[in-house]
Amino acid sequence: MVTRRQFLAATGAFSLPLVLGACSSGSSGGAGQPLDVIWWGADDRARITEAVFDLYEAKHAGSTVQGQFLPFGDYFNKLNTLSAAGAVPDVMQMNLPNLATYAKDGLLLDLESELTLDLGDYPAASLETGRIDGKLYGINFGYQYLTTTYNSALVERSGLQVPTDPADWNAWADFAQALSEALGEGIYGMSDNSAESNALAAWIQGRGKSLYTPDAGLGYDLSDIEAWYQYWADLRARGAIAPGPQSQTYVSGGGAADDPLTTGLSVITFSPIVQFQGYQEVNSEPLALAACPTGPEGRGEVNPFFGWSVSASSENLQAVQDFLTVWFTDPAAFEILGLDRAVPASPTQLQEVAKSATGAVKTMLDFLEANPVEPASQPAPPAVGARITDVQKRAAEGLVVGAMSPQQAAAMYMEEAEAAVQDA
């Protein structure tokens, strides 16, 4: 019979290693330690990323990569908590607003001074997008230009012609209204993109302004934002975009799956070029690309930062360097990566992808060849995180459900944007 003493002794001995094991978790780095990588995306991106990890491991025997991925909505909350706990992964996927926040707090490695990177023919202009105060904090995956995506089958059915480039926002609005009228009941010309931050950036750039000033202020003012929300309110009044209830899911959610273009409810939408592949996959009809609308002062292509950053506390710098070299210069990696995250900035990479391009990928590459873009340089953003893109969405929601007028939506946006820039 087991006495109480024996039982306590046995369970105590059993639990001690567990406690010790739990206490020792969380420190990465050092030779032989796996490289920790974190990114956001869905399963298909995970497959692609992990294939590149396998490639890296094959090329550098003895090193391993441990990856983890999350949906975008949860990503930065998780990364914030990991950073606060001091357990941030070596390599992390980063976007523009958060790059500034993390760089400001000293969490990101200055890539040029700490690593010796040989990125092949990766253009210097693209590298600039990851530079803040002269230091390089991240390497952009490539180009993220805003484009117009439209359903070519529906356009053909309407018998109308797509506006010839350069077409401004009003031309696209008129075209959308004509489409709604021609196609009749239940189909609208355009998706409500009032919450799409890339579209707003293109709008601002088209008016000759930039998102931020060199002294970390806002580069635009209330009139620009009022005009933006008024544009979408007018589109709704003209019947060019779906009424509130039908537009709301996309305005609140914002993914390709919710886009009325995908559900057959609209013909035109605006999205970063790299999302074209995703849109085509979920749409049974053929889609096509057109250049994004111009503004009064031109097009002003925005190429926001979206790429890899490295943790300042990483102890695995040699592995990080090797990994980044493989990612950005290895032809086998180019083939795996395709156009998943961005249109490649490096011409060699672009050529490699073009070799075996079919379907949607080929459409994207043909479009780029026909529409070469000159990336507009932008002042580095202040550390606003997601506050401004969030308020754009909330103001758009207010507009869509009819709770706010365009003026009120714009006022709410500017109030929060100014506060965010102040707090940054």
Next chain:
Amino acid sequence: MSGAPPTLAPPRKRGGPPRTRTVSRFAPYLFLAPWIIGLVGLTVGPVLASLYYSFTDYGLLSAPDFVGFQNYVDMFHDDRYWNSVVVTLLYVVIGVPLKLAFALLIAVLLKDATRGMSTYRAIYYVPSLLGGSVAIAILWRQLFGDTGVLNSLLALVGVDGIAWIADPRTSLSTLIVLEIWQFGSPMIIFLAALRQMPQDLYDAAAVDGAGKLRRFWHITIPLLTPIIFFNLILQMIGSFQAFTPSFIISQGTGGPVDSTLFYTLYLYIQGFGNLEMGYASAMAWVLLLAVAAITAGLFFTARYWVFYGDRG
């Protein structure tokens, strides 16, 4: 002093240390030590730390910066904050009474020990078990979504359902329905109390000609007031802290136009999203004080409506 167990000191050897007595005096504390360490390290410590952070500007990624009462002042002027207060108050003030009323109703129906009643009791308790979990919240999104089950059922009778979750007029109501759906635990408590009602009072009333409704209102309810009070406090405190339903159903945003922005959700958005941990800590402390004040208020009013039989 009574209560302390007599400790027999062992016979002292000349010059030897009284080790056994010291050990036996400290033994209780040694046994309590793991729990005390947990309490201080995992509960009291963080609570005091959050009090400190509430007076700082703490960006989570950098060191905290003392700012005094600035966070509390900012809260007072923050429209979104007051919106979250209103949403949470609506959720509590509408949801909790409805939940308790529903729980009481079902408990009354289930209190008689007729055939199959124990099965029904188990079935009605199940939603409470599943509770406000993530899985149920996701299920709720699907049920009440634009293309969800509810709208499909309504379509069968020819009613064109709206997007319950996405419409700011009805989104909070779906959350309240979710709360009422978890009526199982107050129901069980009511059931236990109802089964203990003294039968002789009912018999006396019946003899005097009181009908079922009268007996319920004049006997059952007054005798149940302690239980109602208990459930009210418990459910009220829980409701103020509700987070998961709002987080999942609104996908972390607080719903269309902040219509489902619970206080705790706004706290989370400020703390982990906007990296304003100081502000979030201040919000947490205001919530604590508010709930404490409301609880104290309820205890104070209890003397007027709660009938503890043993006090006559």
